[in-house]
Amino acid sequence: MAPPFPQSEYDDRLARVRTALVAKGLDAIVIGDPSNINWLTGYDAWSFYTPQIMVVGTDLDPIWMGREMDAGAAKFTTYLNPEQIVGFPEPLVQRPDTHPAVFMADQMKAAGLGGERIGHESDVYYLSYAATNHLKAGLPDATWIDADLLVNWVRVVKTPAELDYMRQAAVIAGKAMQVAYDGCNPGVRQCDLMAEVSAAQIRGTPDFGGDMPAIHPLVLAGEAASTAHPMWTDAPFEADQIVAFELGACRKRYNAGLARTVCLGPPNPALRKTEAAVLEGMDAVVSTFRAGVPCQDVHATWQAVLDRYGLEKKSRIGYSIGVNYAPDWGEHTLSFRPGDTTPVPENAVVHIILGMWMDDWGMEVSETIHVRADDAVCLTNFPREVHVKD
Amino acid sequence: MAPPFPQSEYDDRLARVRTALVAKGLDAIVIGDPSNINWLTGYDAWSFYTPQIMVVGTDLDPIWMGREMDAGAAKFTTYLNPEQIVGFPEPLVQRPDTHPAVFMADQMKAAGLGGERIGHESDVYYLSYAATNHLKAGLPDATWIDADLLVNWVRVVKTPAELDYMRQAAVIAGKAMQVAYDGCNPGVRQCDLMAEVSAAQIRGTPDFGGDMPAIHPLVLAGEAASTAHPMWTDAPFEADQIVAFELGACRKRYNAGLARTVCLGPPNPALRKTEAAVLEGMDAVVSTFRAGVPCQDVHATWQAVLDRYGLEKKSRIGYSIGVNYAPDWGEHTLSFRPGDTTPVPENAVVHIILGMWMDDWGMEVSETIHVRADDAVCLTNFPREVHVKD
Numbered sequence: 001m002a003p004p005f006p007q008s009e010y011d012d013r014l015a016r017v018r019t020a021l022v023a024k025g026l027d028a029i030v031i032g033d034p035s036n037i038n039w040l041t042g043y044d045a046w047s048f049y050t051p052q053i054m055v056v057g058t059d060l061d062p063i064w065m066g067r068e069m070d071a072g073a074a075k076f077t078t079y080l081n082p083e084q085i086v087g088f089p090e091p092l093v094q095r096p097d098t099h100p101a102v103f104m105a106d107q108m109k110a111a112g113l114g115g116e117r118i119g120h121e122s123d124v125y126y127l128s129y130a131a132t133n134h135l136k137a138g139l140p141d142a143t144w145i146d147a148d149l150l151v152n153w154v155r156v157v158k159t160p161a162e163l164d165y166m167r168q169a170a171v172i173a174g175k176a177m178q179v180a181y182d183g184c185n186p187g188v189r190q191c192d193l194m195a196e197v198s199a200a201q202i203r204g205t206p207d208f209g210g211d212m213p214a215i216h217p218l219v220l221a222g223e224a225a226s227t228a229h230p231m232w233t234d235a236p237f238e239a240d241q242i243v244a245f246e247l248g249a250c251r252k253r254y255n256a257g258l259a260r261t262v263c264l265g266p267p268n269p270a271l272r273k274t275e276a277a278v279l280e281g282m283d284a285v286v287s288t289f290r291a292g293v294p295c296q297d298v299h300a301t302w303q304a305v306l307d308r309y310g311l312e313k314k315s316r317i318g319y320s321i322g323v324n325y326a327p328d329w330g331e332h333t334l335s336f337r338p339g340d341t342t343p344v345p346e347n348a349v350v351h352i353i354l355g356m357w358m359d360d361w362g363m364e365v366s367e368t369i370h371v372r373a374d375d376a377v378c379l380t381n382f383p384r385e386v387h388v389k390d
Numbered sequence: 391m392a393p394p395f396p397q398s399e400y401d402d403r404l405a406r407v408r409t410a411l412v413a414k415g416l417d418a419i420v421i422g423d424p425s426n427i428n429w430l431t432g433y434d435a436w437s438f439y440t441p442q443i444m445v446v447g448t449d450l451d452p453i454w455m456g457r458e459m460d461a462g463a464a465k466f467t468t469y470l471n472p473e474q475i476v477g478f479p480e481p482l483v484q485r486p487d488t489h490p491a492v493f494m495a496d497q498m499k500a501a502g503l504g505g506e507r508i509g510h511e512s513d514v515y516y517l518s519y520a521a522t523n524h525l526k527a528g529l530p531d532a533t534w535i536d537a538d539l540l541v542n543w544v545r546v547v548k549t550p551a552e553l554d555y556m557r558q559a560a561v562i563a564g565k566a567m568q569v570a571y572d573g574c575n576p577g578v579r580q581c582d583l584m585a586e587v588s589a590a591q592i593r594g595t596p597d598f599g600g601d602m603p604a605i606h607p608l609v610l611a612g613e614a615a616s617t618a619h620p621m622w623t624d625a626p627f628e629a630d631q632i633v634a635f636e637l638g639a640c641r642k643r644y645n646a647g648l649a650r651t652v653c654l655g656p657p658n659p660a661l662r663k664t665e666a667a668v669l670e671g672m673d674a675v676v677s678t679f680r681a682g683v684p685c686q687d688v689h690a691t692w693q694a695v696l697d698r699y700g701l702e703k704k705s706r707i708g709y710s711i712g713v714n715y716a717p718d719w720g721e722h723t724l725s726f727r728p729g730d731t732t733p734v735p736e737n738a739v740v741h742i743i744l745g746m747w748m749d750d751w752g753m754e755v756s757e758t759i760h761v762r763a764d765d766a767v768c769l770t771n772f773p774r775e776v777h778v779k780d
Contacts, residue, residue, distance in 0.1 A: 001613065001614070001623065001625075044620075044621050045617065045619045045620055045621060046605065046606045046608060046619040046620075046621060046717065047618070047619045048717060049515075049605075049717040049718035049720075067618075068704065068705075069617065069618040069619075069704075069705050069745075069747060070617060070618055070619055071617070072616045072617025072618075072747065073614075073617045073619065073620055075617075076613050076614070076616075076617075077620075089704075090704045090705040090706065091727065091729075093705070093706065093725070094709075094720075094722050094725055095725075096539075099513075120519075122518065122519045122520040123489075123518045123519070123520040123521065124518065125439075125515045125516060125518070126515060126717075127518075127519070128512065128513045128514065128515070128517075128518075128519065129510075129512045129513070129517070129518065129519045129522040129523075130512040130513040130536075130538065131513065132519040133519075146520075148520065149486075189599055190599070191592055191593060191594055191599030191600060192593055192599070194592050195588075195589035195590070195591075195592035195593035195600075196589060198585075198588050198589060198592055198602075199585035199586060199588060199589040200585070201585075202581055202584055202585035202588055202622075203581060203582055203585035204581055204624065208624060209579055209580070209581030209582070209622075209623070209624025210581060210585075211621065211622075212588075212606055215436065215439075216436045216602055216716075218436060223391065223466050224391070224463075224466070226462045226466075227435065227459065227460060227461070227462030227463040227465075227466075228437070228457075228459040228460055228462075229435045229436040229437045229459075229460055229463065230434075230435055230436075230463055230467075231434050231435060231436065231601065232592075232599075232601075233391065233599070234594065234598060234599025235391075314458065314459075314479075314480045315458075315459050315480040315483070316480065316483065319484075325717075326606075326716040326717055327436065327438060327439040327516075327715075327716055328439035330439075330484075332484050335483070335484055335485075337481065339481075355459075357459060357462065
């Protein structure tokens with residue numbers, strides 16, 4: 001096995017992160033987000049449930065630190081040399097009296113970081129409050145600086161090779177949605193349909209297989225459609241239900257999202273009106289994208305349509321998407337909402353999700369969109385209309 | 391929809407947590423682990439990727455706080471009253487200049503916690519360093535005390551109703567493993583087999599469906615079998631490969647784990663010897679379990695077998711398992727390893743996994759085990775021997 005990208009691409013990513021470190025006045029950064037670790041080195045394993053970090057500096061090549069039994073994965077999924085792979089001893093796992101981060105701090109000191117300016121990710125899932133405090137206590141002479149999202153912001157701009165994987169993920173997402181369309185019928189248990197959907201996500205195509213997407217496949221049926229992220233149950237779909245699916249697919253850890261809505265009976269006027277707003281809104285949004293457009297302008301395009309229909313949506317309509325592990329495929333950088341003036345860079349990939357969650361029903365339509373210099377293109381080619389089965 | 395357990399069970403859980411709070415001298419606790427939130431109230435949604443907590447006190451009923459668009463899930467999956475469900479405004483999501491925990495701290499103050507002794511989970515995935523510091527800053531007159539794992543330790547003892555769900559999960563795990571056995575053949579892509587395995591996990595049985603297990607299904611084939619938590623690829627299985635599967639299943643968020651090994655050719659002597667040690671070791675471990683046995687005694691039983699075979703395993707051999715979300719189904723409480731003197735309580739459920747990761751191959755056998763007063767019973771009934779396909 002080998003990392004999914006050529007070495008030149010990893011070298012370029014590392015150089016871009018080092019530029020960001022210098023710009024922030026940092027000598028090094030502690031990365032806890034496994035997607036940032038994967039993006040920098042290719043590291044890929046379901047090992048982030050025990051403490052795992054990557055340390056990289058302006059003069060320090062990346063060091064993976066994690067559990068000893070997972071060090072093997074660093075050997076065959078990354079380009080790292082053995083001295084860049086540091087496993088913490090097994091007895092440190094989940095102990096009340098010590099912590100793997102105590103060991104990691106010692107390793108960082110040994111790497112010459114004892115008195116340096118060290119950034120750290122502060123709002124990520126897999127670098128905990130306790131771990132961070134152990135790191136800080138172990139390097140008391142370092143200057144610790146919050147550097148949350150530093151790597152994420154570098155990741156916003158995708159390379160051609162990344163775009164290729166995201167296009168593959170988007171193809172798989174379309175296949176998974178077709179399975180959802182075909183199998184969603186009254187009397188079918190939600191779990192039976194989602195089993196087939198999940199299988200389609202993982203099977204991929206004959207040319208390329210799929211990974212497990214970072215977001216659990218979501219089905220919003222009946223009362224569950226009034227909220228954004230319900231879990232499936234083993235209850236059957238019912239006649240006349242409006243069923244929204246937020247699916248996606250993942251290729252080499254790159255995610256593409258895709259949401260669509262099915263109606264298991266004749267659509268009512270409220271659905272038809274909301275659908276019209278969403279379809280018009282999505283067209284408007286897609287046609288607004290180009291390199292440099294501020295996030296808030298994209299949202300304003302949507303809001304203008306929504307206002308015309310007299311409808312309301314409180315939440316943002318999208319975000320940057322890419323390489324990610326559970327539980328989120330969003331990159332926590334770009335957000336399409338009022339007041340966000342960030343310009344969308346060329347070769348960003350964003351997930352625009354128009355989710356309308358009403359009191360006792362809901363619908364969703366989304367697109368994963370590649371923003372280019374002068375326009376944008378949806379990565380999945382799948383009809384957006386509500387799929388009526390009556 | 392309704393919570394999966396009767397109200398009396400949730401009342402009992404809350405009473406047990408309050409007893410633990412009093413024992414630790416706490417007035418309240420901030421819970422960030424979504425499995426603890428689920429266990430206390432039934433709350434179930436894929437919403438923990440944005441900040442989400444539960445606050446519960448000796449005199450304060452549980453309050454769910456999370457994103458406004460997810461509050462609906464609290465309404466139909468829990469027993470909470472509307473005043474116990476607090477959604478933070480959508481504009482607070484992923485902002486550089488503020489944080490949902492600032493709002494949450496204000497809510498906690500309004501709930502009368504401003505000057506109280508407040509415990510917090512410190513080493514969980516979904517209550518970050520930044521969020522914790524915002525909570526502390528927002529309640530500067532409170533006394534903050536690390537109360538990591540307080541709820542987890544209460545959860546160690548399972549009720550009869552919880553055991554019923556875990557038995558169902560274990561039945562599904564056996565079905566998923568049979569799919570892996572049947573479909574694992576040279577030339578089959580790993581992703582194609584894991585698609586079928588994942589579908590079997592989710593489909594469950596005609597009587598009860600499955601949830602997505604908290605741990606990504608793992609397949610250890612070829613070089614990947616030298617490490618513990620590799621991801622599947624779209625490479626085909628090969629003749630003579632030794633393939634270990636760590637699967638599991640999940641029912642109402644209760645997980646059961648199950649690992650087994652397949653050999654796609656004639657087994658070599660090293661495999662046969664390791665298999666013999668593992669089978670004998672598992673028998674010895676299962677027969678050692680009874681209420682009150684110290685964790686280290688269970689490990690010692692295994693170590694004695696291993697020593698006799700002249701083999702080595704550095705890592706612990708198991709842990710408590712139960713209700714959990716990605717990325718881990720372990721409860722981070724009991725650990726079966728030298729030096730852990732914790733007595734295993736009656737009605738604990740543990741996952742004993744004998745994973746032997748060698749230089750270029752590996753094998754695994756595991757059982758999810760219900761510890762009873764005088765003995766223990768494996769929840770899945772599935773042959774443990776290496777499944778030879780040649």
